[in-house]
Amino acid sequence: MGERGRKHAMLEIKNLHASVEGREILRGVDLTVRAGEVHAIMGPNGSGKSTLAQVLGGHPAYTVAEGSVLFEGKDLLAMKPEDRAREGVFVAFQYPVAIRGITNAYFLRSAVNAIRKHRGEEELGPVEFMDRLEDKLRVIGWDSSYLSRPVNEGFSGGEKKRNEILQMAVLEPKLAILDETDSGLDIDALKTVAHTVDKLRRPDNATVLVTHYYRILTHIAPDFVHVLSDGRIVKSGGKDLALELEEKGYDWIREGAAVA
């Protein structure tokens, strides 16, 4: 952990408890993510992975009862969702939302400009923005027809996931939390998504991949793998842990956790 110790934490979650509709889902999560790292969070259905992602994004339906989250030393939980995004946090939704009547291009430009404004940069006009967008589109293997369609409206499951990745590519976050962006993708789409995530990796940004498949981790090697079970991280390890989970399933960890 020598090198790790020297870099300060980008995201520091301590003893996070969160509930939805009065039910406690997260029951004391601890997690530290440093710049340059890729973390995978795995775990069975219903273990609280999306809850964790949405709490970090600032979803108003979730309430935090206990614990703290620092992003670059700032209190993330005290920020509005839009301020988290402007500070550089990006959550790719497991179930992206369709926005009728608003084209993808308009939405993307509005988002980019909101963030640029926050950074004190000049807003981009439609033409300038399109120029910049072209590269990103090419990376995810899309033509511009997707830009003139309403956001996620009538998109297939896979197209919605690609659209999340396009947003990430355009917004260039410091911390990207991808909630099951790999599920529902065919093998080519998965490769494209993995390739895009890999391409966007920089020493000063970090990625958290929420997944319950090993598949994507063969394309993006994680530095750390964590297992979330019943609202707690019950095991952490290197990428070998993912392989072990792939072979043995989650039951052995749950049993182990119960004993511990």
Add this chain to the structure above:
Amino acid sequence: MTPLGKAPDVSDVPDVINRYVADFRAFAANGAGGAPSWLKEIREGAIARFAQLGFPTTKQEAWRFTSVAPIAETRFVRAPGSEVPVSESQVAPLLLRGAAGPRAVFVDGRHAPALSSRVGLPQAVEAGSLAAALQAGGGSELARAHLARHATWRESPFAALNTAFLLDGAFVHIPAGIALEQPLELLFISTGQSLGPTVTHPRSLVVVDRGAEAAVIEHYVSLARGVYWTNAVAEVVVDDEARVEYYRVQGESRDAYHVATTHSRQGRDSYLGLHVVTLGAALARHDVHTVLDGTGAELILNGLYLLGGTQHADHHTLIEHARPHCASHEFFNGVLDERAHGVFTGRIIVRPGAQRTDSKQTNNNLLLSTEARADSQPQLEIYADDVKCTHGSTVGPLDQTALYYLRSRGLSAETAQSLLTYGFAAEILGRMRRAEVRERLDQVVRDRLESGAAARAA
């Protein structure tokens, strides 16, 4: 069919009705001079019908959510017509497309030739005064063949009243095979400049012959605030293989009353895009009755109502599938702010034998305030077996998850809300095929939503 009769004796009917019947007598005696006898007969029949029906009450199913008591209780006088001087510079900003295109302008129900323009219209196209087309002697055979033949005025007291007081309005005829390059705007201006509340009964007859193509804008505006009542009827005839984009924009004063009926009849393999945008009036009721009367006809009935304050607007639509292999797609979206109330009724009748009907209806209502209200009722009557009919309606506030989704990409809560609201309206605008009209309406909608948001923030 009710036989055309004489108006009843004034002593049999309530006071309100008496007033209108008495006024009709005065109108028939002088103001309506020059009309051919067939028209006089129709008017007589219509006032008789109005006297029988009277003003509707909320006890009647079709008027459950809309009380017209404020109209019945107000003593309206017929607007004096083009006596009020209106200048070209006053008109230009009121035109949806500015002063660039062809237009027929009406001031308090009367055609104003000096304010109108035939720019770019082919010689054979008629676009002017209905009164002129109805002149005894020199009138139009075509007007006679169609006028009051499509509007079901026997079933509606308001359409009956309009027909009784029928004097002027728009007469548009696009002969076979002609394609209009530019949209034709019919602008109805209420001056609202009389001492008391006035009423106008503008009538429009639009006939698009076989294979012709046109975009027509029927547009209602006011010069000043003030209580007045527009009681309009339009008949739109779309012959075989004709293609029509018809925009109906109601931007009356917020103190005004607006009651209207739009009737359309479509022939074989025709297309009609009927776009309804309702922004104005204190109380508005719009009945739309479309008949798909030729095999292979296609209708898009596409409406948007944006209401605020204490505005009330009721859209009552009826799509009649009379022939097989027709398609009708109906979409109405309502944005209701403050204490506004929107009402939508979507009736679809599939007549026996109208097989292979493809009919789809949606009505979505967005409530921007807890005091806003929307009522939505679909009514499907299907008398054929091989048909595809779907309908759905929603009423509710902005989707919280969608708001969060936008905010999670960096948009402020206010921007996210206005973007979602605009998108909701833009969905309707997106179906308008004439870009030059769509873009203008897009601006109108943006301005309206912005002023609504500003009022909310204040």
